[in-house]
Amino acid sequence: MRMHPLLTMTLQRLGFGLLTLFAITLLIFFAIELLPGDLAQEVLGQSATPETVAAFRERLGLDQPPVQRYLAWLGGIAQGDLGTSLANGREIAGLLGARLGNTLFLAAYAAAIAVPLALVLGLLAALYRGSWFDRTVNVATLSSISFPEYFVAYILMLLLSVKWGLFPSIADIGPDAGLGTMLYRTFLPALTLVLVVTAHMMRMTRAAIINLLAQPYIEMARLKGASPMRVILRHALPNALAPIINVVALNLAYLVTGVVIVEVVFVYPGLGQLMVDSVTTRDIPLVQACCLVFAGIYILLNLCADLLAIATNPRLMSRR
Amino acid sequence: MSTHDLDRRGFLRGSSAAALGLGMAPMLGSGAMAQPAPQRGGSVRIGHSGGATSDTMDPATYAAGPLVLAMLGGVCNNLVEIDETGAVKPELAESIEPSEDTRTWTVRLRDVTFSNGKPLTAADVIASFNHHRGDGTTSGAKDLLTDVTEIRAEGERTVVFELASGNADFPFVAADYHLVIMPANGDGGLDWQSGIGTGGYTLEEHEPGVRIRLARREDYWKENRAWFDEVTLLTINDPTARQNALVTGEVDIINGVPTSTVHLLERRPGIDIVEVTGSAHYPFPMHCDAAPFDDVNVRLALKHAINREELVEKVLRGHGVVGNDQPIGPAYRFHDASLEQRSYDPDRARHHLREAGLDSLDVTLSTSSAAFSGAVDASVLFQQSAAEAGINLNVQTEPADGYWSNVWLKDPFCAGYWNGRPTEDWMFSMVYAQGANWNETHWQNDRFNTLLREARVELDESKRAAMYAEMQQLCRDDGGAIIPMFANFIDGKAERIQHGTLASNRFLDGWKAIERWWVAA
Numbered sequence: 132m133r134m135h136p137l138l139t140m141t142l143q144r145l146g147f148g149l150l151t152l153f154a155i156t157l158l159i160f161f162a163i164e165l166l167p168g169d170l171a172q173e174v175l176g177q178s179a180t181p182e183t184v185a186a187f188r189e190r191l192g193l194d195q196p197p198v199q200r201y202l203a204w205l206g207g208i209a210q211g212d213l214g215t216s217l218a219n220g221r222e223i224a225g226l227l228g229a230r231l232g233n234t235l236f237l238a239a240y241a242a243a244i245a246v247p248l249a250l251v252l253g254l255l256a257a258l259y260r261g262s263w264f265d266r267t268v269n270v271a272t273l274s275s276i277s278f279p280e281y282f283v284a285y286i287l288m289l290l291l292s293v294k295w296g297l298f299p300s301i302a303d304i305g306p307d308a309g310l311g312t313m314l315y316r317t318f319l320p321a322l323t324l325v326l327v328v329t330a331h332m333m334r335m336t337r338a339a340i341i342n343l344l345a346q347p348y349i350e351m352a353r354l355k356g357a358s359p360m361r362v363i364l365r366h367a368l369p370n371a372l373a374p375i376i377n378v379v380a381l382n383l384a385y386l387v388t389g390v391v392i393v394e395v396v397f398v399y400p401g402l403g404q405l406m407v408d409s410v411t412t413r414d415i416p417l418v419q420a421c422c423l424v425f426a427g428i429y430i431l432l433n434l435c436a437d438l439l440a441i442a443t444n445p446r447l448m449s450r451r
Numbered sequence: 452m453s454t455h456d457l458d459r460r461g462f463l464r465g466s467s468a469a470a471l472g473l474g475m476a477p478m479l480g481s482g483a484m485a486q487p488a489p490q491r492g493g494s495v496r497i498g499h500s501g502g503a504t505s506d507t508m509d510p511a512t513y514a515a516g517p518l519v520l521a522m523l524g525g526v527c528n529n530l531v532e533i534d535e536t537g538a539v540k541p542e543l544a545e546s547i548e549p550s551e552d553t554r555t556w557t558v559r560l561r562d563v564t565f566s567n568g569k570p571l572t573a574a575d576v577i578a579s580f581n582h583h584r585g586d587g588t589t590s591g592a593k594d595l596l597t598d599v600t601e602i603r604a605e606g607e608r609t610v611v612f613e614l615a616s617g618n619a620d621f622p623f624v625a626a627d628y629h630l631v632i633m634p635a636n637g638d639g640g641l642d643w644q645s646g647i648g649t650g651g652y653t654l655e656e657h658e659p660g661v662r663i664r665l666a667r668r669e670d671y672w673k674e675n676r677a678w679f680d681e682v683t684l685l686t687i688n689d690p691t692a693r694q695n696a697l698v699t700g701e702v703d704i705i706n707g708v709p710t711s712t713v714h715l716l717e718r719r720p721g722i723d724i725v726e727v728t729g730s731a732h733y734p735f736p737m738h739c740d741a742a743p744f745d746d747v748n749v750r751l752a753l754k755h756a757i758n759r760e761e762l763v764e765k766v767l768r769g770h771g772v773v774g775n776d777q778p779i780g781p782a783y784r785f786h787d788a789s790l791e792q793r794s795y796d797p798d799r800a801r802h803h804l805r806e807a808g809l810d811s812l813d814v815t816l817s818t819s820s821a822a823f824s825g826a827v828d829a830s831v832l833f834q835q836s837a838a839e840a841g842i843n844l845n846v847q848t849e850p851a852d853g854y855w856s857n858v859w860l861k862d863p864f865c866a867g868y869w870n871g872r873p874t875e876d877w878m879f880s881m882v883y884a885q886g887a888n889w890n891e892t893h894w895q896n897d898r899f900n901t902l903l904r905e906a907r908v909e910l911d912e913s914k915r916a917a918m919y920a921e922m923q924q925l926c927r928d929d930g931g932a933i934i935p936m937f938a939n940f941i942d943g944k945a946e947r948i949q950h951g952t953l954a955s956n957r958f959l960d961g962w963k964a965i966e967r968w969w970v971a972a
Contacts, residue, residue: 172856174512175591179856180888187589218505219659285691292699300695303685398687400661408504408660411852
């Protein structure tokens, strides 16, 4: 009985998620239609002539009206068929598959370092707030988030790769690299991402806990003689989890969807690069597929965050 | 080690040799002889720009990038190739013979096999050419072959090309990177999907926009080519990442070193810069049929209002030479060095404005980083130097995305780019001839067009030289393109990679590095 409201909510949210996905496909399709030029012109580039462009359009069906093309694509999607890339005729499912794996691997790698790091630093900063430690952590994380990603990436590359030769400067992982090789070769991009996302999560952890430390029940715990560490872990943290989980989810979503610059700088074949290439060539089915994956990940992560926030905080459940 | 000095000077000399004529080439080859002889073995990794996830093996869609480097210089051969001196050399053709009027070309094919064991026949050559002809084709090479009226087989190993009008330079066309020879698929089409060719390497792996892996073919028909055992091409589009990959030893060869950092890379031990003066140039085309550019005096005023030396110094950082408002640079056979070099002269520019009946001039120049690297800077420098001459140049920066389809050829005055072409006729016919699809200046000059037709069929070299010299002068004084500079092709390589005399027609030894370069002992 207790799980019931959660289950209803999950189903509701999944339903809304599907609607959102549908709206996104509409938006993306017509946004790309608005971009100047089409696939034929982009692929042929400077060497395009009117006849070759026309022949290209006819072969790919680009001469059909946009609504008709959208409906055809939607029909395919409804049957689980992502279609083929217009630019190179390959199956989109295959193209996406390998790259989605790479993207998720890098995101998981970065998250495995960044999330514990941010939580621990945030807790310690709250515990020793106002101290030198607190200030140093704040300045360091805020600095790393304030620099553009490519700058952080270049600095890491310069120091760890070019100067000291500790890690490879490009994350080229052949088709059959082992886990160890993969972790070694993708260390620099993962570290860049860690530096970019840690500050946000760490600051939220610190703020949420400090916010709670002013509450009367914390004072009560202190008066009872609980140690500062115990006050924070036992009394403050469970109530601060909801905002922390939300920020973590946002950052995880960012790690999956927003890393195209890191991919380019470290030559890592992820989804971001695929999507940028497909937008550049106006390869609509491929853009759509990428967007669906990205949007789906956002929706699922948000749903998970909300569920976890509720599950870890019974007060939210009872209020409903 | 002074190999690097040898490289730069030796090759700059080598490329001017190409301009002087073929007879000089053997003499100048001695510079390259100083290096150890090529040897087989080793693997090489190449970091290259221009790869995308949308790349396909279809030669109709080829554009500069790792795939073309792999296919043109590795997996496939053409009927002929352009050698390091800029001359045409038979490749899959044993011989290529013109008729008297240069309208019929007979090609006898070499007895070679594709990597799957199938012998090369006339049908494969015909399919490879027809893929780029006809109404349904989507090929970037379609324009090249509009003059070809018929291609027919005479027996298994002879192909005859019939042209609508004579063309003494037709073999150069056959060396174009779209026209690699692949097997026919049996129903008249081309089997490009399987990536099979007659070249020194077989395609082992192709992940578009990421990696291409080639392995050497043991039974390659060329004796002294294809030295590496294995070649890996990585797409590295970010120039900084590409240089770092070379510095850290992740790759052995990179293309397109930016002029802004080449001096830093040069200082790095173990790394050589490979630089040649090529045919690549950065034009500012004006539409000769649109006011105010329809007045030749306005065009001349603008041509005198650009500071060429400053552009070479600041935009190319010295890695190039000044241009003379005509596309036939020093790397060409028939480059006319005696044509007076135009220079920055605000007074002359004012004079031409007065001739056009104007006190001052307001024009808009569309520019974008997509045109060439440093195009926006070059446009702003142009704006400054033109202001001295009373010309108000309004620089309009356009988005890089879609620049070639939305701005170039459409705006009456913009920044452009040409890699150059192997022959004078090709360059002129493609961009300066009346009615050419890419006549970016809408220029129509009767004398020029007549000369172009006559020079095309002329087999007497000295007569041709005179004709092309006159055309260069017409282009310079009447044409609609301001051509302030020719850019060098600059690549980088690790010291252990060696090469002979470099071709000057493109990056990476005319895109043939895979076949021509080797690993030092």
